[in-house]
Amino acid sequence: MQEVAGIKVPDSQLAKDAADILRDHGDDLLWNHSNRVFLFSAINGQKLEQNYDLELLYVSALFHDLGLTKEYSSPDLRFEVDGANAARSFLQQYQIPDESIRRVWDAIALHTTLGVAEHKEPEVALLYSGVGLDVMGDGFEEFPADSRDEIVKAFPRNDFKQRIIPAFYEGFKHKPETTFGNVKTDVVHYMDPNYQQKNFCQCILHSPWSE
Structure with a gap:
């Protein structure tokens, strides 16, 4: 697919290789979501x-949920960090400048961090905006309806609202403690109401300090 809604999909070897990784290790749900x-x-x-790098944004989008897959999921890191680490390792093979790699790492690692990502560099802020629109409908009314329809036609949602929460959970149910302090803790409680998550106030009150 060369162009969707006026956006030319990157077709460099780097972009193609990134797409192949998501195709190989993700599924249709993650593929369509990441492209949207x-x-x-x-x-x-x-x-x-905004002055942003389209190719860096593309790689960030393709890798942003890769940490949910078995191939890239670590035993003890947040899935966002797993995806960011995978993107960094991938980009280092192509002699991408360190500053560009850092932007991609930040974009992926911070894409679920409310109140922070939108204040960083364009690639970071824009990825956050795209995730927010696709997952929670942030900015839905302000986004051009014709472009929105064309994008969904190219990359269908296919009952996305009902499928994405179990998909999130499947990606980190073996390490639910990594969602502490993040919106994904809501996913854990939704899927497992009996799970006892850490409480920040209790962490303070039961710290080893004597007073």
């Missing part, structure tokens, strides 16, 4: 007249 996120993010960048 890229396109939503890119169009938001155009609307805001």
Whole structure:
């Protein structure tokens, strides 16, 4: 697919290799979601007249949920960090500048961190906006309806709202403690109401300090 909603999908060897990784280790749910996120993010960048790197944004979008897959999931890190680490290792093979790699790492690692990502570099902020639109409908009314429809036609949602929460949980149910302090803790409680998550106030009150 060369172009969707006026956005040219990157077709460099790096971009193709990144897409192959998601195809090989993800599923249709993650493939369609990640591509919608890229396109939503890119169009938001155009609307805001942001100066951003389309290829870096594309890789960030393709890898942002890769940490949910068995191949890239660690035993003890947040899935966002797993995806960010995978993207960093991938980009280092192509002699991408360290600063560009850092932006991709931050974009992926912070894509679920409310109140922070939107204040960082364009690739980071835009990825966050695309994820928010696709998952929670953030900015839905402000986004051009014709572009939105074209993107969904190219990469269908296919009951996304009902499927994505179990997919999130499947990706980190072996390490639910990594969701502490993050929106994904809501996913754990939704899927397992009996799970006892740490409480920040209790961490303070039961710290080893004597007073």
